[in-house]
Amino acid sequence: MPSQTKSFLLQRFREMGIQPATRHGQNFLIDLNLQQLIVDSADLSAQDVVLEVGTGTGALTALMAQRAGAVVTVEIDGHLFELASELLLDCDNVTMLQQDALKNKNTFAPQVLDTLGAALAQDPSRRLKLVANLPYNVATPVLSNLLSCPYVPHLMVATIQKELAERMVAAPWSKDYGALSAWVQCQADTDIVRIMPPSVFWPPPKVESAIVRIAMDRARRDQVPDLRYFHQFVKAIFIHRRKFLRANVVAAMKKFLSKAEVDAILATMNLPPDARAEQLDVPTLLQLTERIRAEAPEWTL
Numbered sequence: 001m002p003s004q005t006k007s008f009l010l011q012r013f014r015e016m017g018i019q020p021a022t023r024h025g026q027n028f029l030i031d032l033n034l035q036q037l038i039v040d041s042a043d044l045s046a047q048d049v050v051l052e053v054g055t056g057t058g059a060l061t062a063l064m065a066q067r068a069g070a071v072v073t074v075e076i077d078g079h080l081f082e083l084a085s086e087l088l089l090d091c092d093n094v095t096m097l098q099q100d101a102l103k104n105k106n107t108f109a110p111q112v113l114d115t116l117g118a119a120l121a122q123d124p125s126r127r128l129k130l131v132a133n134l135p136y137n138v139a140t141p142v143l144s145n146l147l148s149c150p151y152v153p154h155l156m157v158a159t160i161q162k163e164l165a166e167r168m169v170a171a172p173w174s175k176d177y178g179a180l181s182a183w184v185q186c187q188a189d190t191d192i193v194r195i196m197p198p199s200v201f202w203p204p205p206k207v208e209s210a211i212v213r214i215a216m217d218r219a220r221r222d223q224v225p226d227l228r229y230f231h232q233f234v235k236a237i238f239i240h241r242r243k244f245l246r247a248n249v250v251a252a253m254k255k256f257l258s259k260a261e262v263d264a265i266l267a268t269m270n271l272p273p274d275a276r277a278e279q280l281d282v283p284t285l286l287q288l289t290e291r292i293r294a295e296a297p298e299w300t301l
């Protein structure tokens with residue numbers, strides 16, 4: 001397997017008569033040490049079924065195939081799929097899919113889920129990890145959806161925009177703390193492994209990137225009575241950050257709870273009228289969600 005350096009990519013793209021497509025977030029990682037860091041951070045073993053979204057030319061895929069039990073890799077671009085297929089020909093534990101990994105913003109494509117399900121079913125000790133240099137335009141849906149997917153990931157190691165990584169690890173009262181922070185933190189521990197400048201990619205993106213490591217905490221996740229409800233509720237109450245929490249809850253619950261009912265719930269939690277969603281830590285957000293859910297179980301965003 002040739003190394004994915006800039007000169008290798010330039011040559012292969014020239015031979016195929018193709019250009020990197022910005023609309024698909026095609027920024028290829030050309031720093032070989034960082035490729036290795038991503039794979040090392042995922043701590044792969046034969047137990048692991050890896051999902052990679054964005055095969056690209058297959059550089060990370062090949063590294064992961066050496067250590068994982070199975071790799072399911074998905075690539076939307078037909079030319080890159082063809083290029084990677086040649087390079088991954090001898091990797092017997094790699095399943096390549098040529099399609100959009102997502103059915104829509106909220107769901108993975110059924111074929112991706114079926115392929116993962118089949119790989120995981122081969123042995124009950126197998127566990128799912130996502131390891132990917134994610135296309136920026138779908139990074140949030142990919143990571144968010146995997147946290148509510150039927151196959152719970154054990155670990156996710158991904159290259160994403162630095163700003164998105166900062167939102168995942170943000171603490172209450174900070175400008176980056178929001179629905180994504182609460183959604184990730186209610187079930188996992190996230191670390192930023194490395195911040196990376198644009199120059200480690202070809203072509204370089206406009207922004208800095210980060211490698212994040214999101215480790216699932218099953219016990220914490222099991223404390224969330226209704227994951228879907230919590231996810232939707234935090235999205236709703238962080239929609240208008242300038243507004244007070246009360247106004248956001250009232251707006252979200254419009255057809256389900258009266259203003260008086262919302263006020264009564266906030267009062268039982270000693271939340272003042274000028275409280276803002278970003279001041280609530282994850283346990284308080286969970287508590288609020290449960291009180292709302294008790295009164296409006298049928299609510300949906």
Ligand code: SAM
Pocket residue numbers: 024025026027028029053054055056057058059060074075076077080099100101102133134135136138
């Ligand atoms: N894995 C390669 C690497 O590390 O250099 C490529 C990473 S590049 C940032 C992202 C890749 O994801 C591109 O090859 C792009 O075509 C692919 N891609 C973009 N959107 C996708 C989607 N919705 N489903 C599957 N692949 C997608």
